Amino acid sequence: MSSTARQRLAVIASGVLSALIAGIPSFAQESGDAAPVLDFAAATCGAAGDLEAEFLLTEPLDAPAGDAWTVADVRVEAASGPLPATAVSGTLLPGAEVPAPGEGSLSGTAPVPASGGRVAFAADLERGGEQTTVEGSAVLEPCGPAVPDEELEVPGRVWGPYGGKRTIPTHVSPAGGQTTHPSVLHFPDGWNGYEFWMAHTPYPGSNSAHEDPNIAASHDGVNWVVPAGLSNPIDDQPGLPGPYNSDTDLAMGPGNTMYVFWRVVIPELTQERIKYATSTDGVNWSAPAEALRSSMKVRRPLSPAFLYEDGRWVMWAVNITRSPNRVEYTVGGATPAKADWGTPVAVAVGGMQREKEPWHLSVHKDGDEYIGLLNDTVIGSTGRDGDLLFLAGETPTAFANSAKSTVPRTKPFQHDHLYRATMIVSSEYGRPGYRMWYSARLALNPDVWNVQDTFLHGAAVHGAP
CATH class of the missing domain: 2.60.40 (Immunoglobulin-like)
Incomplete structure (x- = not known):
């Protein structure tokens, strides 16, 4: 037939x-x-x-x-x-x-x-x-890139089209399967042979048994590989109803060392942990260490985002202990060890969209400014109708947001819920902006997850919420 x-x-x-x-x-x-x-x-x-x-x-x-x-x-x-x-x-x-x-x-x-x-x-x-x-x-018919025109830009907004789907290799068979929670670092002159490094968690069909931290690398941010000698995942948990991993974040620390952070949920103990591993070559990773441990009844730090600045580690996370969810900021010490973290403080992220609350986020430094991407969700849900808001602030605890999603929530036959995203400061067609990799879900039975790659631009990109 x-x-x-x-x-x-x-x-x-x-x-x-x-x-x-x-x-x-x-x-x-x-x-x-x-x-x-x-x-x-x-x-x-x-x-x-x-x-x-x-x-x-x-x-x-x-x-x-x-x-x-x-x-x-x-x-x-x-x-x-x-x-x-x-x-x-x-x-x-x-x-x-x-x-x-x-x-x-x-x-x-x-x-x-x-x-x-x-x-x-x-x-x-x-x-x-x-x-x-x-x-x-x-x-x-052939397909060609669309070059943005000045008159099509939206004043005061950082925005872009939906992205192109990227095939990210995972430890789950078949290779290049569904994944989420991307976190990307860019090294213009390369780091251990690659200009782009990504942490992510495979999530085929929303199966938490595979939601373990993986590492991939790329020369162009489009074609991704597992570096020779690297064995994924960095940590392995059995998945629900037992412990499961999620929410990767990649950051550079002192000594030109790469850190990968991820969240671990242990339902039996009603406990959440944030773990990390380190590498100086992207291939050989240290044994997982613990950065934070908390009771689900007290604090549930979702989607942690880390920066090493001024000789200390800092962390943003979405506390989902009770709705509405809230973003928190915590200052640590010279290492991410759990004993060094202070008391979390509330972070202002601007007004949320109607009947929405924070869900996932990433935070980056652009000069003296803090920028980020905030993924929202319908209040009381776990990622439903997610959008991605651009964040910008002069301090780590006060941000303005874009009020509307930076990219369309729906891409025909590809996604209808946006999820965790990451970005770097970049340029396209000679214009400044942000290159973004975002994860997204297509609500089917079972769900389909993929990572998309796009570029955010606008009439006043830098500093505009």
Whole structure:
């Protein structure tokens, strides 16, 4: 069985806010068997010129009742040739079961060459002793980057288009799977062979058993690898209902040493801990040490963000002990050891969006100014309808925020909830701004998580909330 596109697709330009490739969905050829149908769904052209194609695998409504088909293998071929298996993300992956008729589809998305042309998906399926292969294809127009125009900028706001999905290698099979909580450091002259370093936590299908701190590196912030000799994860916890990890943050400390911090939740002890490990080469990491320990009844520091300044460590975190959540700032000592931390103080982050409260954050230093990204959530929820607000302040305990999300919450077929993000001061097309990597969730069953890469700009970028 195969599917073919009915007509050539066209790119519809939409300024800097990315282009949506539109067309009539592909259709399945007539077939006498009862195999699922693999259809082209859509493709998106990001503002940076990233072209992505999505296909859906669905059981026909008239399919006879029986055992579910299981995906054995997925392949993608572009005009330039076959793509690696790690290019496919979403729920259309080996081992996944095809939903029953009328109960949804498996979605597979892959970045394809910006030059467009024919793209074909193929899936090998198994059911009992049966085996079959289904195929789908479409022809796409080329995708090019959108250069921002002065008149399109929003005065007084830092903002940007939704990003291009990045394939981040993880310790979870398959490689390049779903992940969240990115934290990126940039070294213009390189650090141990790479200009970009990232900490993140794999989270396929929102499975906390895999939510362990990982390290990746890159030369361009787009193509990420695990440095030779590094074995991820840095720490491993079993996941719910037992202890689980989350919320990575990467920072440089004294002696040109890299620190990775992460949160550990221990439900059985009603306890939360923040741990850290150090490395001077990004490959060999120290044994995990403890930076903070607290009772869930007293303090629950979510999404900790660290800086080493003036010979001491400082930390911001979102205390979620009771709603509404609040941001706190704590001063430590020359090391992040738990005995050195003082009493947390409240941080003003500006007015929140209606019926929203803080959820995750990252904080950075830009000259004498503190800047950050604050992820919000519907009050009383765990990341629902998340947006990303830009923060700017002259002191570590008082910030103004952008009032509206810096990037759209929804990217078609990619995400509908924004999550933890990180950024560096940078420039694009000769204009100052911020390069941002953000994590986001597509609410499916199970959820799909990915990291996106975009650029934030505005009429008055530096210093503007």
